[in-house]
Amino acid sequence: MSAPVSSDRPFLNRRLAAFGTTIFAEMSALAARTGSINLGQGFPDTDGPAEIAEAASRAVLTGLGNQYPPGPGVPELRTAVAAHQQRFYGLAYDPDTEVLVTAGATEAIAAALLALLEPGDEVIALEPYYDSYAACIAMAGAVRVPVTLRPYAGGFTLDLDELRAAVTPRTRLLLLNTPHNPTGTVLTREELSAVAALAVERDLLVVTDEVYEHLVFEGSHTPLAGFPGMRERTVTISSAGKTFSFTGWKVGWVTAPPELVTAVRSAKQFLTYVSSGPFQYAIAQALALPDAYYEDFRADLAAKRDLLADGLAAAGFEVYRPQGTYFITTDITPLGEKDGLAFCRALPERCGVVAIPNQVFYDDKSAGATQVRWAFCKRTDVLREAVSRLRRL
Incomplete structure (x- = not known):
């Protein structure tokens, strides 16, 4: 039986038509x-870790998270995320107002972009970019402006002059990914400082995808939110999948000031509403694993x-x-x-x-x-x- 057709208009809306199957x-x-x-x-x-899988099993069997968890995430996980940010980076976040649990980082990215962008806004993203970035920017009706990481000296490098030149009066947001998928580039402290200065100067919002934060092989990860003037304008995103090798659990989170968390949550509540109830308790335990x-x-x-x-x-x-x-x-x-x-x-x-x-x-x-x-x-x-x-x- 064929689907009913009311016109020649395609079923898939034009914003997503270019993307097809991943x-x-x-x-x-x-x-x-x-x-x-x-x-x-x-x-x-x-x-x-087996102990974290066992924690998820215990949560299911004892009824933790089997029904809808709280919209922002279970308090135990929000507290654990805030403690993680303090422990590793010295960044203080209020678990009640500045942490939001999401269905992985992918939903966090979608919710952040849908919440913070209006049609016609420009978003600067480093290319090559994770494929969901382009789709989410398109769904928000915004315009993607790529800045290309280019091969140099055995790696890839960001041209800060090119980044600066990409900013226009229509630029609303920088979408930053470091450590960077797919190139494996980790932006240096000097590069991040320049990005931060540009964001402050041009009054830009920044969404940072930091899911590989614990997979920096030389040196360490530096969150952009820790630079002067950045905490109040940065939505930091991470997740448990990459750090704890439970990618199917889809437990991610956002840390940001209350006003930004509230905006992102406004979009997130109409995407999954909530997710991963029992796994949230297990990831709260995982984040406290020793160094x-x-x-x-x-x-x-x-x-x-x-x-x-x-x-x-x-x-x-x-x-x-x-x-x-x-x-x-x-x-x-x-x-x-x-x-x-x-x-x-x-x-x-x-x-x-x-x-x-x-x-x-x-x-x-x-x-x-x-x-x-x-x-x-x-x-x-x-x-x-x-x-x-x-x-x-």
């Missing part, structure tokens, strides 16, 4: 169909980064060794290739490995045409097998 769905389906090792989508292939957990987690991923980066270099790729996240970006030009999308679609048949073409994260497709992203948040034996297969190239 590249992650396409490449994960390709991995399943070909039996390939999936280094495309960024989820671990092992679960996080040794965070240090061991980071060291394990750093070793996996090096294993895959060395293997990719040996296979002939130009490798941009990441400073953070659990992704490596490579360039396929040394292999005689020039189209990352075609390369990734053919790769499973060539050697049984799946990766993601970075060009889908760019407005300027040519800037990322030869870049391919690989996830190293997998078991060591899986990475070794992937490296072995890539030698066929």
Whole structure:
């Protein structure tokens, strides 16, 4: 039976028509169909700490969170998030008025952009960008203005002059992601200071996606909200999925001044309303894990980064060794290739490995045409097998 059609107008609204199925769905389906090792989508292939899984189980069995939790999130988690920000960064937030729990960072981003933007507002985002940024800006009716991170000296760098030039009287908001997915770039204190000064000078709001905050391999993460003049204008977003390897639980959060939290919550309440009830109690416990957990987690991923980066270099790729996240970006030009999308679609048949073409994260497709992203948040034996297969190239 066909769907009723009242006119020639497409069913999908024009703001979302350009996005289609995500590249992650396409490449994960390709991995399943070909039996390939999936280094495309960024989820671990092992679960996080058993004690945290047990805490979630206890919550379910004792009736904690099985019914709708409070709209802002359970008090235990909001208190834990505030304690985390104080513990790691010296940032004080009121758990009752300045913390909001969301269905992962993805909902936090959507709610923040839907709440804070009006149609026609301009949003500056670093490209390559996580794909939900573009979709959420479009849903808000705003205009995306990309500032491109460019390869330099084995990594990617932000041109601060280009950033400044991108700001116009219509600019409402900066959308910042550091540690940066997909490039693995971690903005320096000097770069963040310049971004902060620009935001204060031009009176801009800033939304920062900091989900990889505990995956900085050299040095440490510096939140933008800690710079002068930034706390009152910054919506800081993070989540439990990447830090504790429970990506399916979808527990994220926002920290911001009361006025900004209230605005974001106004949009969030009409998205999921609430979510992840029992898991919120477990993540409250996870955030209080000792420093040794965070240090061991980071060291394990750093070793996996090096294993895959060395293997990719040996296979002939130009490798941009990441400073953070659990992704490596490579360039396929040394292999005689020039189209990352075609390369990734053919790769499973060539050697049984799946990766993601970075060009889908760019407005300027040519800037990322030869870049391919690989996830190293997998078991060591899986990475070794992937490296072995890539030698066929």
